[in-house]
Amino acid sequence: MLKTAAKTEATHAQQELTDGFHLIIDALKLNGLNTIYGVPGIPITDFGRMAQAEGIRVISFRHEQNAGNAAAIAGFLTKKPGVCLTVSAPGFLNGLTALANATTNCFPMILISGSSEREIVDLQQGDYEEMDQLAIAKPLCKAAFRVLDAADIGIGLARAIRAAVSGRPGGVYLDLPAKLFSQVMNADAGAKSLVKVIDPAPAQIPAPSAVKRALDVLKSAKRPLIILGKGAAYAQADDDIRALIEKSGIPFLPMSMAKGLLPDTHPQCAGAARSTVLKDADVVMLIGARLNWLLSHGKGKTWGEAPKKFIQIDIEPKEMDSNVEIAAPVVGDIGSCVAALLEAMGSNWSSPPADWVGAVNAKREENIAKMAPRLMNNKSPMDYHGALGALKTIVKERPDAILVNEGANTLDLARGVIDMYKPRKRLDVGTWGVMGVGMGFAIAAAIETGKPVLAIEGDSAFGFSGMEVETICRYNLPVCVVLFNNNGIYRGTDVNPTGGSDVATTVFVKDSRYDKMMEAFGGVGVNATTPDELKRAVNEAMDSGKPTLINAVIDPASGSESGRIGNLNPQSVLRRK
Ligand SMILES: Cc1ncc(C[n+]2csc(CCOP(=O)(O)OP(=O)(O)O)c2C)c(N)n1
Ligand SMILES: [Mg+2]
Numbered sequence: 001m002l003k004t005a006a007k008t009e010a011t012h013a014q015q016e017l018t019d020g021f022h023l024i025i026d027a028l029k030l031n032g033l034n035t036i037y038g039v040p041g042i043p044i045t046d047f048g049r050m051a052q053a054e055g056i057r058v059i060s061f062r063h064e065q066n067a068g069n070a071a072a073i074a075g076f077l078t079k080k081p082g083v084c085l086t087v088s089a090p091g092f093l094n095g096l097t098a099l100a101n102a103t104t105n106c107f108p109m110i111l112i113s114g115s116s117e118r119e120i121v122d123l124q125q126g127d128y129e130e131m132d133q134l135a136i137a138k139p140l141c142k143a144a145f146r147v148l149d150a151a152d153i154g155i156g157l158a159r160a161i162r163a164a165v166s167g168r169p170g171g172v173y174l175d176l177p178a179k180l181f182s183q184v185m186n187a188d189a190g191a192k193s194l195v196k197v198i199d200p201a202p203a204q205i206p207a208p209s210a211v212k213r214a215l216d217v218l219k220s221a222k223r224p225l226i227i228l229g230k231g232a233a234y235a236q237a238d239d240d241i242r243a244l245i246e247k248s249g250i251p252f253l254p255m256s257m258a259k260g261l262l263p264d265t266h267p268q269c270a271g272a273a274r275s276t277v278l279k280d281a282d283v284v285m286l287i288g289a290r291l292n293w294l295l296s297h298g299k300g301k302t303w304g305e306a307p308k309k310f311i312q313i314d315i316e317p318k319e320m321d322s323n324v325e326i327a328a329p330v331v332g333d334i335g336s337c338v339a340a341l342l343e344a345m346g347s348n349w350s351s352p353p354a355d356w357v358g359a360v361n362a363k364r365e366e367n368i369a370k371m372a373p374r375l376m377n378n379k380s381p382m383d384y385h386g387a388l389g390a391l392k393t394i395v396k397e398r399p400d401a402i403l404v405n406e407g408a409n410t411l412d413l414a415r416g417v418i419d420m421y422k423p424r425k426r427l428d429v430g431t432w433g434v435m436g437v438g439m440g441f442a443i444a445a446a447i448e449t450g451k452p453v454l455a456i457e458g459d460s461a462f463g464f465s466g467m468e469v470e471t472i473c474r475y476n477l478p479v480c481v482v483l484f485n486n487n488g489i490y491r492g493t494d495v496n497p498t499g500g501s502d503v504a505t506t507v508f509v510k511d512s513r514y515d516k517m518m519e520a521f522g523g524v525g526v527n528a529t530t531p532d533e534l535k536r537a538v539n540e541a542m543d544s545g546k547p548t549l550i551n552a553v554i555d556p557a558s559g560s561e562s563g564r565i566g567n568l569n570p571q572s573v574l575r576r577k
Helices: 002-016 020-030 045-053 064-078 089-105 118-122 133-140 150-165 178-182 187-193 208-219 230-234 238-248 271-280 293-298 334-345 354-375 384-397 409-417 438-449 459-463 466-474 515-520 531-544
Strands: 017-019 035-038 057-060 082-086 109-115 143-146 171-177 184-186 224-228 252-254 283-287 309-314 328-331 402-406 426-428 453-458 479-485 524-528 548-553
Touching (some): 035 438, 064 089, 089 171, 150 171, 208 309, 252 271, 402 438, 438 479, 466 479, 466 515, 515 548, 531 548
Parallel strands (some): 309 328, 479 548
């Protein structure tokens, strides 16, 4: 009798209590954050288990950087912050690269890291994985918060969500000390402490005067150009952006991750006439694109002699005049700005001068015709163009597939050759040109969209996240990795100038069989030496949805130093020829 009573009392008490573990899970779920990308360990192992038990999808990786990149691209694809979960100090640091990269690329993401005991960390007494994580994260992300009381978990997560997605999106760090997880509080009070974030990324409407100014500048143009950046892709204002461009009749140039917002085969797409339009345009309207190094800072040789006027549409006021004078800044979220522009253009907007449109089209056709025969070559070993010609056809036939792309030549040439047809289907190295995003992006793209993923990877690029092929097999994801194996970084032909036994710094083991890595975990591995073999293998992988890695054998001599950005390498005047 006594025993039963005690038991009832215990059950009763349990029902009335909650703890940090459960409050974090409840707060995530309340805000629709239903997927976590991470690596388990002290102090978050049980948290991961409980989150899975409560219906959150918890995807475990082999390295936090890849989990972080997965969370970042999930944020880009969904406009909800992607969540990455790591252990303290080393795990946190491994995730931090991805958080910084997310911030640079304006991807909304929350890095949640467990951390060691504050009392010990702050006195630097040498705790297990001791590190002042909050202080380290702060300069590398958009915002950083720490929660010390279970009662603050709700508000802490709410702040993190808002900071990640409102205004210009970015990475947020959320520090959760080990003690917080097991902190107990009254269940009712706990439930009341949770916060459902209302309208996390409120519309920011541009001033009507700014919209008018922009259109006045645009109307004055003789040779107008629109540049679409990944901010435009992120906005998910696809129909309005398309309508704006078509109504304006202005040639447009998509930045890498904006490809497909309108198809690259659209009659107004100037992608194949990039150098001409940048050089000759007189008015350039930037939509969610920054004038950073990727656009040569809006000045210099790339932009030609003729004076330019820039119209810039961006949510971040500080972006204006960052590199050159902006004649017409339009500050607001891309969706609201584009809608306002469209409305103010009215119904009788006149097309740009026919000689300009004609000149751009002629250049585009000329360049496409020049490229065509190179893409049809059937050499073995393949060169980049032969292999990419095969993949270009596959993407055309499968416009819903998501393309992940990294490397140097593998990146630059694939970006130029492979046309995209739908928004947010091309995911790549972004603003930093960072290697290592490949498998994290591929995994999250498959999980978030349920669509097949084609990852085109340089052999070096792949190495940064290659172990995640096990993760791909473990979750049986429809990811097909095509690895451009040219035996090294840029080229596989360098030699050690000393004649010593070490190989050159840019060279890998020759004729490696990366396809065996996928086979090791139960996936499909294929060694492809011709464009035809490559095409067959990719089609099979995309049809079956089985994890596949195709080792595409590329002529080691066919790449160039740093792909298309060799000019950024500093030169030594003392270097002996
Ligand atoms: C994190 C990081 N480390 C190093 C680099 C420098 N880097 C740029 S491209 C590249 C690899 C290029 O080789 P690969 O991926 O094989 O492409 P390829 O040109 O051979 O096709 C490296 C190491 C980088 N961009 N990011
Ligand atoms: Mg290579």
